[in-house]
Amino acid sequence: MFLPRQSLALLDPLQWPDHTDEQRAIYKSTIRFVEHSIKPNLQRWEQEGMLPRSLHREAGTLGLTGLGFPEAFGGTPADNWSRALVTWGLSQAGAGGVIAGLMSHSIMVWPLAVAGSKRIQSRELPQLLRGEMIGSLCVTEASGGSDVSAIQTQAVACDQGWKLNGSKLYITSGMRADLLLVAARTGAKGSQGISLFAVPGDAKGLSRQPLDKTGWLCSDTAALFFDDVYLPHDALVGEINRGFQLVMQNFNAERLFMAVQALAMAGVCLEESLAWAWSRQSFGQPLIQHQVIRHKFSAMLQAMLPCLHWARRLCQDMDGGRANAGEIALLKNAATRCMRDIADESIQILGGQGFMRSSASERIYREVKVMMIGGGADEIMHELACRQLGVMP
Ligand SMILES: Cc1cc2nc3c(=O)[nH]c(=O)nc-3n(C[C@H](O)[C@H](O)[C@H](O)COP(=O)(O)OP(=O)(O)OC[C@H]3O[C@@H](n4cnc5c(N)ncnc54)[C@H](O)[C@@H]3O)c2cc1C
Structure with missing residues (x-):
């Protein structure tokens, strides 16, 4: 028996309520970019160990590399949830290396915009935001x-x-x-x-x-x-x-978007293993008909959804200049643990297929640790939260 299914509305931003037309348009254009320009080439880039420069320029033309940065420097101002939607969209490639490589400038341009020399602000900064420089x-x-x-x-x-x-x-x-x-x-x-x-x-x-x-x-x-x-x-x-302060200010946005990326990657694993569970036959019926298997999916959603709402609220807090660094640190920990657990569970559901290089869950499973270490390791995030949230005297 083959059960036709559609992707889960809960994991599809186009089906989430209260998005503006602009946010939907940004998300759609990101998804088109992923489908046409990234997915067909991903395998080759993973083997080559780097992204081509042309991808940065294309992302720049679409306005993705400059989103959320001042117009004066060639960027396109946007709220933080719009930037999160771009992260969610790029994550649909199922390869964190795409975001890491394509957006590496995003963690270094703020200090340049805030405090760089006139020469750098007029020459290099616009080129970075247009994807013409890395x-x-x-x-x-x-x-x-x-x-x-x-x-x-x-x-x-x-x-x-x-x-x-x-x-x-x-x-x-x-x-x-x-x-x-x-x-x-x-x-x-x-x-x-x-x-x-x-x-x-x-x-x-x-x-x-x-x-x-x-x-x-x-x-x-x-x-x-x-x-x-x-x-x-x-x-x-x-x-x-005074460089330490500039670097620290930068970390909040980096960690918040890493959290969104971790949740989106968890969603990619969930969708992949769910599609498998609907089609894979075991003991005369699709896997999803076994209660123990389908409850794994509701448990995944149960872990993801609170983090997703939390991320959205923190994006709004950041827009309003009131985001708490300790809370962002805890979200990063919660979201990356979510990614770890869901990648693990998805591979379990995929069985031997999940251990093969062709599965997205396998790739994402190999990316879990860098998400829990890079941008501030799990233990350091707890320590920051203790300081920022009044746990420590
Ligand atoms: C793929 C990849 C890409 C990266 N890209 C960049 C980049 O572009 N730019 C950049 O600057 N860095 C980059 N990093 C570095 C990353 O930010 C660091 O790996 C991270 O900050 C942790 O530092 P570390 O590896 O030196 O570990 P350490 O600081 O040595 O920590 C090792 C372990 O000890 C724990 N630990 C450390 N101190 C304490 C403490 N006081 N209490 C409890 N536990 C503690 C840590 O949490 C961690 O688990 C990248 C790393 C990777 C893997």
């Missing part, structure tokens, strides 16, 4: 990522401007980036001695080494080395020794 945020080092205040890469003032020495690790789009926003020590130990620098990708003394990883295969990740890299005075972004 950007990377470079904070993590071999000595540690969670403890940003322990950064060892150093920038020293010199006649020409600045001289940069040190290294960075696990940098998304690190092999392709045309502009790197690098956190470096300019002052005393701790968080108050860190500044941000805009480093051109062709700077003399910069070298790059690709890193091999478990998931996000179509997103290039690199170790970067700065060996006497000279930078002009106006490469400094913001005030000297």
Whole structure:
């Protein structure tokens, strides 16, 4: 017996109530982009280990790379839920590497928009927002990522401007980036001695080494080395020794959209395993007819839906400038656990098929850990929440 089915309305933003026409249009255009330009090429990009530059330009033409950023710099202002819908749409490719690689600039452009030099704001920033340049945020080092205040890469003032020495690790789009926003020590130990620098990708003394990883295969990740890299005075972004604050402000949006991505990826797994459960026969009937199997799906929805509503409310809070960093941290933890559990359960339902490279759930399962570590690890998020929400004295 074959049971025809449609995707779940609860997981389809076009069927969610109270979206504006503009939000529906943004979502539809993202889905068209995913279906026509991403899905047919994904397998190849995963093998090649990076996305083509043309994809960034295409996303730029559609307005996806500049969404939510000021018009003055070539962006398109939008509320945070609209940006979340783009994240949800891009996630339908079932490959987190697409979002990581295509949107790596999104975690480094805010400091440039808020505090970059006139030269960078008029030249590089619009190109980043139009997808004509690729950007990377470079904070993590071999000595540690969670403890940003322990950064060892150093920038020293010199006649020409600045001289940069040190290294960075696990940098998304690190092999392709045309502009790197690098956190470096300019002052005393701790968080108050860190500044941000805009480093051109062709700077003399910069070298790059690709890193091999478990998931996000179509997103290039690199170790970067700065060996006497000279930078002009106006490469400094913001005030000297105030870089930590700029980086921290950036983290809220990154974590909120990672949470949305995790939920969307959980949804992709759920849809894949549900389609399988409707068609796969076992003991004379489709899997879904076994109560123990169908209850797995209601349990998945039970875990996802509160997080989804929470994400929407936090997007509104962020629009109003009142989002709590601790709450965003907890949502990131809850959403990435949701992704982990649903990817796991989906593969269980898919059986042997779920262990094959052709299944989206298998790919997403390999991406769980980077979502629970990158952008602020689970343990660090709990600690932040304890501080921000009044748990700690
Ligand atoms: C694929 C990928 C892409 C990335 N892209 C970028 C990028 O573009 N730019 C960038 O700057 N970084 C990037 N990162 C780095 C990422 O942000 C870090 O991996 C992350 O912040 C954790 O740092 P770490 O790996 O050094 O782990 P550590 O900081 O060494 O932590 C290891 C473990 O110990 C726990 N831990 C640490 N301190 C404490 C504590 N005080 N209490 C309790 N537990 C603790 C952590 O939660 C974690 O579980 C990327 C990482 C990956 C894997």
